[in-house]
Amino acid sequence: MARVNIGVDAELVVEVMVLAGVGNPQDAVELVLRDYIKRGHRTEARTASPDEDLRVREPRSDGHAG
Known part of the structure; x- marks a missing residue:
């Protein structure tokens, strides 16, 4: 690491x-x-919009999203 x-x-x-x-x-x-960095990541995780959460998730194998 530098x-x-x-x-x-x-x-x-x-x-x-x-x-x-x-x-x-x-x-x-x-x-x-x-x-400080960890807190920032936790804040991002808590404040992410539900739509953003759905875009990140992998589709379920039974064909249903989420």
Whole structure:
């Protein structure tokens, strides 16, 4: 996986480390980012329209949709 180096306010990182219970700044920031992405996917899943859900599903083998 490619790596990106960024500068982040030290107080912000320390707060994230404390909240996440992680002793490594890199791990703490990665956890926050992964959680943010997962929340976004859960929100998309909850707010998807019923029509969109039907388009994604595979047709049933008995010939009925859904």
